[in-house]
Amino acid sequence: MLCAPALAAQALSFAVNEGVSYRVPLSEIRTRYEGIAADLSKLLRQPVTIEPIGDYPTLRQGLADKRWELALVHPAHISIAAIRDQGYSLLAVTKGFTGYKASFLVRADSTLKSLAELRGQRLGAPDEDSITSMMVRATLRDNGVVPKQMEITYTRYQDAVPFFVENRLTHAGATASNALVKDWQDKGGKVLAASKAVPIKHIIASPQLSSEQVEKVRAYFLALDSSEDGRKKLEPTKWKGFEAYDQAALLKLGVWLDVK
CATH class of the missing domain: 3.40.190.10 (Periplasmic binding protein-like II)
Structure with missing residues (x-):
């Protein structure tokens, strides 16, 4: 019983935001990422829970407070601000969304x-x-x-x-x-x-994670679509997979976007 609080304190939170201009119930988002959360829990040897975030003010404030160790962020300008100002690291971007144009x-x-x-x-x-x-x-x-x-x-x-x-x-x-x-x-x-293209739907990691944890999670997402089991985990999310992207280039796009 004495161990239970310690184990609970070690749980990691994975925030997921898929934008505000599409009609997706938050409960559905949590279900979509259950398989990925289970994999990450095993990989990091800590419980990983999915926290759907449906509005940008909550997302922005949570990242500012470093409330989540991991986050999948649809709006590039919000993840760019978190990388620039809160020390988050870009792990990967979503395949099929690197050429996002208006x-x-x-x-x-x-x-x-x-x-x-x-x-x-x-x-x-x-x-x-x-x-x-x-x-x-x-x-x-x-x-x-x-x-x-x-x-x-x-x-x-x-x-x-x-x-x-x-x-x-x-x-x-x-x-x-x-x-x-x-x-x-x-x-x-x-x-x-x-418009010019901007990659969206970024996986970012909090500075609270160790460099070893960051690299493990990055490797996991980059390889997710390379195995049958990984592709099954991706199916509910509707993403094809994830790929690497240069963080400095992303921050440069943030200057163009005039991210505050």
């Missing part, structure tokens, strides 16, 4: 030819604190347009953006969903421009 959608009959022409116009975009909207604002800035020069309507869910444009509620809409962009183009809509 596309600017316009109607087929739109006369807009460049992003500079959006000055004074209306734009629909995902949640203001989403990585997509961070990319949108950075791209507009690169083209000489600042948010105060236009009317931006933010929406929690990305699938509302095409609706805004189609129904002339906005002159253009921005989304990073490949499925939405493809559907838009299939229906005759145009893509005015796209």
Whole structure:
């Protein structure tokens, strides 16, 4: 009985955030990562629990407080801040999401030819604190347009953006969903421009973990898709696997995104 509190104190927490602009129940996220948590518990010889985080303020504060030893963070700007300011380490990024871009959608009959022409116009975009909207604002800035020069309507869910444009509620809409962009183009809509690519969905580790633990976890995630058992663990998450990414390059993208 005396050992129980000590064992509980050694439990490690793995925060998982999959964004705010998609409809995914938190209970479902916990179930998706059960197999990975079990593997990590064996690897680190400590219980690892999954903690789904559904909103960015909680995610941001928890990382600032180093509340979690591990985290899968969808919004690149939040993990970049944790790496830069709280000493977190980038372990891996999610395969298939290293070329994440924000596309600017316009109607087929739109006369807009460049992003500079959006000055004074209306734009629909995902949640203001989403990585997509961070990319949108950075791209507009690169083209000489600042948010105060236009009317931006933010929406929690990305699938509302095409609706805004189609129904002339906005002159253009921005989304990073490949499925939405493809559907838009299939229906005759145009893509005015796209942002530069930013890798999203990062695995990061707290400075509270030892260098040995960090390397063990990094190796685990990088090799996860190389075995049948690992691929079975990935299936519920819907990720193809994880790959290495240069932390310095990620921090450089943070400068472009104007991460505060």
